[in-house]
Amino acid sequence: MVLKTPLETRRAWLRGGICAALAAAFGGPARLLAAVGVVAPPLLLAEVLRGDVDVTRYWVSEKLDGVRAVWDGRVLRFRSGRVVNAPAWFVAGLPPEPLDGELWLGRGRFEDLSGIVRRREPRDDDWRKVRFMVFEQPGGEGSFTERIARLQAIVARAGVPWLAVVEQFRVADRPALQAKLDEVVAGGGEGLMLHLADAPYLTGRSDVLLKLKPLLDAEATVIAHLPGRGRLDGLTGALLVETDKGVRFQLGTGFTDAERRNPPPVGSLVTFVYRDLTQDGVPRFASYLRRREVF
Template identity: 60%
Template sequence: MSFAAVLSAWLSPGPVSAGALEPMLAGRWHDGLDPSAYWVSEKLDGVRAHWDGQQLRFRSGRPIAAPPWFVAGFPPIPLDGELWLGRGRFDQLSGLVRREAAIEQDWRRVRYMVFDLPGRPGPFNERLHALQEQVAAVGVSHLQAVPQFRVETRTALAATLTRVIASGGEGLMLHRADAEWQPGRGDAILKLTPFLDAEARVVAHLPGKGRYSGVMGALEVESAEGRRFRLGTGFSDAERRDPPAIGSVVTYRYRELTARGAPRFPVFLRVRDGGTD
């Protein structure tokens, strides 16, 4: 969707379909950047969800079967955020939101933590202010704006990251205050975590040996650059019995790249269809 079309849709009475917009994806924070130019928030270990004004959707565009009461009162404009249960509860949340039929009691513990207004013209400073106003205006208790704050120095940023990790968080997200909304991966949003992470497509299930005899031992995956490697750690017993489907995209964590560009010590995290990226 062109910028002109997005602007026209925002100015028209009807809602914009966020499902028609490519999501805005995060790059990686690196030394030398000035943190005072960014809004900072905790990186939530939730499921990425887009509200298109009428329907909650996964990052892929697939509808999320949320109970009608959960979305009742949401504003009729696009929102981008995370469905969240709390720190360290991604697996539980993922199973809950992927059910074809919502379980009412389980959804009452879920919050929709919103961090942007996709497609809206203007720098993030303005979008953040408008987002906070929208959330406050509707008064839905489980619809919340992700807390954003400013950090002036690299030393203060490092101290903030240390506190978040010590409390069980994943890391930090940094939104450049003057950045326009732009689909795709870029430098307007950056993530800062103790480890690196990336995505790869599953191309094969490799059989296990020893204690994993009879179940999946490792995934053979292919990166966006066409490099193939194995993911053999990070799986639960249930995931080894029912591994991610061939063709699905998974997120993995690693320490660094080798001289040949392969990830060192890759560990499976989750099947992609969510997660702050």
């Protein structure tokens, strides 16, 4: 099925509240975007650092809390393939070579950044605070080490303050990696990325790129059981929970099917893990861990 509508109407659908309903009708956001002519560019996606990995073979960088963006030499796009509505001067300053990176405001400012980059009419004052932090050269030849050097040369030639290369460094061993992670997290950072030094350019999910980040845990009270849909029809789809600070949110991942059939009762305490908090105190990427038994 193909939607035959003017381009501006398609974009309005993607920006508007109707997007969620349309995505469900088309079988997910990716299929909806494809139906309106938006194709996601092939990118390298990270695996989680697990097991006995020789971290000395990797370049390490901070995992930026930004918005993934890809520059093909002419157009700046989100990971979904949608065009970023950046000011003309921002795009004009980018080089002719392809770049992959993150639009970034700084640590802990993801929500502010999201509002800026998704606005239909870009505001110059806001965008002057945004930097395009690049970490990969799509289609680049040679090893990642060689591509880092080329990225540095490309960015230097561009000579614009909103374009920079993400700092890459090496570590001597696992304790050194953990120490760096602790340092970054203590400073408000999200975690670390590890990219295999001798890896060629790849796309798709691969262990040549690994992510390392801490998970926090907390407790909340179950307020209600929310019904599941699709495969989870007839089971509990999520728990509506409330923290001791009065923050309510839905906890929908981390359950086994058995736990969805027999969920923690209303009024019970559950433990969940999460990455960090939004400005409103809502846990981000929260996942159910276990029911907390009160003795």
